[in-house]
Amino acid sequence: MQTRVRVGIVGANGYSGLELARLLLAHPGADLTYVAASKDAAGALEDEQPFLRGTNNLQVTAYHPDACADACDFVFVALPSGSSGAIALDLRERGLRAIDLSGDLRLPAGEYERWYGRAALPEAGLDEAVYGLTEWRRSEIAQANLIANPGCYATAAELALLPLTASHGDILLPSAPVIIDAKSGVSGAGRKATQSGLLGELAENFYAYKVGRHQHTPEIERQLSGTGDIRVLLNTQLLPTVRGIYISAYVQTRDGVSTAELSSLYQFYYDREPFIRVLPAGRVPELKHVRGSNYCDIGFAVDERTGVVQVFSVIDNLQKGAAGQAVQNFNVMNGFAETDGLLAQPLYP
Ligand SMILES: NC(=O)c1ccc[n+]([C@@H]2O[C@H](COP(=O)([O-])OP(=O)(O)OC[C@H]3O[C@@H](n4cnc5c(N)ncnc54)[C@H](OP(=O)(O)O)[C@@H]3O)[C@@H](O)[C@H]2O)c1
Known part of the structure; x- marks a missing residue:
């Protein structure tokens, strides 16, 4: 019988950390034994986060590595990039297994420094971290002790496009850039207070941000490229919603690609995947159909006039884009059923 695993969350007062707490408190194989936030945090988790009232007796404490290593065997680190990866690596050295939700361990040093604008972590740590896109890296994840959980935009884009890329098929023309028009709800920016996050700024508003410089661009390029050289133009925009x-x-494709061909390609890759729902031809996904769940819904259409294939995907950024995928990876790493703790259906309406 699978033994239970003592788990901790560092960054438990942030949006991703809270979603992790919600999932792990209901997980059949996890005992949540440690929750930590920044230095001035202290108090009962249910007082700090009343939506979790009655589910636990945990105290949120200021993060301390010795306390974390004593209390748990597995840790989710959900801090801002620049703080998160170093803590995950330190806890690895102390013998814990870890999933880092930040961008700190996802890229080689040179690319990280260029896109994140700060010094990269040591190569040994970057080398040890396995990229945690579960559906495409399952066997590596099962052997891993350290996971770089993918970015939220990156997860939705890679799940949508990997069946088309050169290393897995011959449909996409690598000479043309892949254009990814991406939109996120405001929880994607985290819980810290900012002027751009005010209701008065967000409501009835819509705009692009980080034009030409979003840090998920190289992450997506690396995963899509495989042995090839695929260029991605990622345009990120802020939606006036909370999640999604x-x-x-x-995508420019070779001549004559048909809807039927795409249908069988996507079915081939995703038919048996519990969290990927490929929509029938002619249907497009909607944010509300995945909200609060670990699903990724994917639809596509062939524009015969231009030869462009349009692929649409939706996820909940805090679930499949962060905490949900992290728990999916935790399940794979520990030999649990991959769906354990993750079968809540979407909230609707
Ligand atoms: N939000 C998303 O949709 C999403 C999706 C995928 C990946 N991610 C990644 O997940 C990570 C967390 O994102 P988030 O959106 O959940 O952020 P967030 O809501 O801003 O929360 C960040 C958390 O980190 C804590 N913290 C910051 N510095 C710390 C330190 N030095 N020691 C201990 N705790 C510290 C904060 O504690 P206090 O509140 O006590 O200050 C807070 O609990 C980021 O790396 C982000 O890129 C986020």
Whole structure:
């Protein structure tokens, strides 16, 4: 019988950390034994986060590595990039297994420094971290002790496009850039207070941000490229919603690709995947159909006039884009059923 695992969350007062707490408190194989936030945090988790009232007796404490290593065997680190990866690596050295939700361990040093604008972590740590896109890296994840959980935009884009890329098929023309029009709800920016997050700024508003410089661009390029050289133009925009990522990707394909061909390709890769729902031809996904769940819904259309294939995908950024995928990876790493703790259906309406 599978033994239970003592788990901790560092960054438990942030949006991703809270979603992790919600999932792990209901997980059949996890005992949540440690929750930590920044230095001035202290108090009962249910007082700090009343939506979890009655589910636990945990105290949120200021993060301390010795306390974390004593209390748990497995840790989810959900801090801002620049703090998160170093803590995950330190806990690995102390013998814990770890999943880092930040961008700190996802890229080679040179690319990280260019896109994140700060020094990269040591190569040994970067080398040890396995990229945690569960559906495409399952066997590596099962052997891993350290996971770099993918970015939210990156998850939705890669799940939508990997069946088309050169290393897995011959449909996409690598000479043309893949254009990814991406939109996120405001929880994607985290819980810290900012002027751009005010209701008065968000409501009835819509705009692009980080034009040409979003840090998920190289992450997506690396995963899509395989042995090839695929260029991605990622345009990120802020939706006036709380949760959700919507990707519309435009891909130049070789002549004559048909809807039937695409249908069988996507079915081939995703038919048996519990969290990927490929929609029938002619249907497009909607944010509300995945909200609060670990699903990724994917639809596509062939524009015969231009030869462009449009691929659409949606996820909940805090679930499949962060905490849900992290728990999916935790399940794979520990030999649990991959769906354990993750079968809540979407909230609707
Ligand atoms: N939000 C998303 O949709 C999403 C999706 C995928 C990946 N991610 C990644 O997940 C990570 C967390 O994102 P988030 O959106 O959940 O952020 P967030 O809501 O801003 O929360 C960040 C958390 O980190 C804590 N913290 C910051 N510095 C710390 C330190 N030095 N020591 C201990 N705790 C510290 C904060 O504690 P206090 O509140 O006590 O200050 C807070 O609990 C980021 O790396 C982000 O890129 C987020």
